[in-house]
Amino acid sequence: MRASRAYAATALACTALALSAPAAPAAEGPGGVTVNPYSVHQGGTISIAATGCGHGGTVTSDAFSQVGLSAGIKGYASARIHDHAAPGHYDLTVKCSDDTMVATHRFTVLAGRGAHGGLGGSRGPSDTDVAVGAGLVASAALGGAIFVARRRDTPGGRT
Template identity: 45%
Template sequence: MRAARTLAVTATALAAIGLAAPLAAATNSGGNDNSGGNNQSGGNGNFGGNGNSGGPRDVTISPAAVHQGSTLTITVRGCTRGGTVTSNAFPQTNLSVNANGISTAIARIFDQATPGNYNLAVRCNDNPNVATRQFTVLEARGAMGGIGGSLAPSSTEMAVGGSLVAAAALGGGLFIVRRRRMSSGAA
């Protein structure tokens, strides 16, 4: 009888683990943190004349407000041969260009940066024009929180959660039925 009980508990545990695996595979653990999106801090992002001169344009900063010691992602169009991003809040950072002609840089804010508003300047290697944007440094470390727990669970999470509850109920029911049979057979 103990073997049957052990088998029922083991089967329930394995079912719970098996049903949790799709959730782990479906969860996207990188990148999408909803912590500010691609915010532009003012203007239409076009600098250097009409935008056809090859200078930096469409500069976006993500997130627009960042804590000391965190990273800031800068995306630029128009710097087809790379360039640099400078600010008092982080060391000079080089732009890298992808196949679509979009340049990006990831800058780490100084740990001791004074909280407040800062400007950054983007300059392409092949053009003297400079584009500027403003961002905010917040006190303390870590990324600025996004919408966090205000979102409802996804349909995948609901399905996995419901399956886990059903597996636990099934295992508990089997345990109770087995126990009742053992009790009534001994009397």
């Protein structure tokens, strides 16, 4: 029972610590433009949000191809950074379709690609993996059969 109380106390402490940590805000620029993340690897994706473009607009930069900004009180866009974008600081420009606002925001492109972690079963086992698994199952079955056969041969079933 003491272990379960210790686990519960640890979980409660971790939850309290996680809830007390401030969330990392997205970098906000002039005109209500935010980018997330501020620093992104070559080939990565950056999310852009802008307030004040009720009818949508476009987002352009030298680091990615032009993307459309959705309409609404806060417009959103997502852009993929070019694989060949040189590392360094870049500016993006948000231009509303009704020409009410043009705003810029700076972000940073980092060298190299980020890790592609968490494949999560998206790749099946290779032929080698299947062969090793089948060999282990066969050897376990053979070992079990030998054990049962040897046990059966002894008088009384046990030694």
